[in-house]
Amino acid sequence: MKSLLALPFLFAALSLPTAPAAPVGDHDWQVDNGHSSVVFRVKHANVSNFYGVFKTISGSITLDPAAPEKGSVVLSIPVDSVDTRDGKRDDHLKGPDFFNSKENPNIEFHSTKIAKKGDALEVTGDLDLAGKKHPVTMTVTKTGEGDFYGPRVGFEAQFQIKRSDFGMNYGIAKNALGDTVDLMVGLELVKPAKK
Amino acid sequence: MDLKPVLQGVLPPLAAALLLVGLGGPRLVAAAVALGAFVAYVLLKQWPALPTELWSSPNGTEWLLWTLLGALLLATLEHARVLRGRVALGAALLLAGLGPWLLLMKVAARWSLDLRLLHLGGGGLAAVLLVWLWRRYLQRATPGLLPGVLGTVLLSGDAALLAGQGSALLGQMCGAFAAALGAGCGTWLWRRTFALGSADGTWIGLAHALFLLAGVHLSSLPWSFAVAMALAPGLLLLQPFAKRATG
Secondary structure: OHHHHHHHHHHHHHOOOOOOOOOOOOOEEEEOHHHOEEEEEEEEOOOEEEEEEEOOOEEEEEOOOOOHHHOEEEEEEEHHHEEOOOHHHHHHHHOOOOOOOOOOOEEEEEEEEEEEEOOEEEEEEEEEEOOEEEEEEEEEEEEEEEEOOOEEEEEEEEEEEEHHHHOOOOOOOOOOEEEEEEEEEEEEEEOOOOO | OOOHHHHHHHHHHHHHHHHHHHHHOHHHHHHHHHHHHHHHHHHHOOOOOOHHHHHHOOOHHHHHHHHHHHHHHHHHHHHOOOOOHHHHHHHHHHHHHHHHHHHOHHHHOOOOHHHHHHHHHHHHHHHHHHHHHHHHHHHHOOOOOHHHHHHHHHHHHHHHHHHHOOOHHHHHHHHHHHHHHHHHHHOHHHHOOOOOOOOHHHHHHHHHHHHHHHHHHOOOOOHHHHHHHHHHHHHHHHHHHHHHHHO
16 A cells, blocks of 8 residues: 555656647748737726736747738737736736636637738637637738838737637626627737848 | 625535435535535536546646546445445545646646656645545544534635635635535534544545645645645644544
8 A cells, every 4th residue: 555655756757748849931920029019908897998918929920911811820928928917916817717827828829711801811710728729810900011120010900709718707707807808919020030 | 795606616515415415414425525516616617528538638627626526436435335445545545646647737747857756746645645644534533523524624724725815716616615515514403413434534635635736736825825734634633643542
């Protein structure tokens, strides 16, 4: 029976780590975190719109203006960068009631389809949030382009999600926080540094 | 204050315990806790993914639920004498050692080997010791209401700590365990008898260990609070050993 005491260490040694990979290609852009923003809005107590931000976003975007349907968008937002101007509330948001950041440290978006919609783009993809993947579609508009220490291009998207789709139903029952969350993403893209 | 979430977490375990323990006696307390806690989780959060699905897409909170349901099943089988003696003890300690590994499967994937050995090995060892200690205590304690009341107080303390330190869901889940055990004890009022068996030490010890580990690793429960809470019942559990040594 004493040998059972060694089992926890055996289980510990058996768990294996995983590693992600990053894409590279022509028409590549990368997110300039310093000039990009992710803002979310949710109704509080059915009274007011409450705003918060994620302070960090990274990602790579491949976009050929002549053939946007061949492009791809990959974005990653560290949950720990959430900021609602209240440390205790941020900790609650990071916990199992909401994002469960220790298990799901990043919010990820991987596009599955990009289509032209007038002057804008309609980007569909899988949003991986709090350990659940759900398809979302957003209309992305170009906000400008220019040269500032290298070529830059800007895009903006606004879309809604239902947090209950991602298993985040804390506070919905008592209307403390709405189920619908509006997301506003402003991206400034720069050319990735050549190696 | 809207009481709906509180009632969703508390009413199912209360109803299950009053019904099952009230009709079948304390040997059904583990089955009542399992039923009540499962319904509470579904009402509070969602229908949990099956363990087969959790292998490929781990979720610590749902592994916590299934692991504890496993402990409650073991206890029920032991009460029904399907499992006995060393087999029952071995199965209980095996599940206790495995519990932290299941609970932290996803988080631990990003840890170094050192951290995995420390947290999974150490956590597993703590869970094994707490289960062993609770089983031994219940085996030797004078049959009566006191061990059930102590278990209820302990799990209520865990629930309050978890709810106050970052996770309402973990607090409510743990509260569901405490509510069911407390309601089971309450059946003493008309049954005039209530005694936990050593089998119940499996789920009480494991719930105490795993909820505190979940609080630390999945939420923001400070280590110092978790360790102090984990050690707290040790003082109470020494009582029958001390009695035995002096007697």
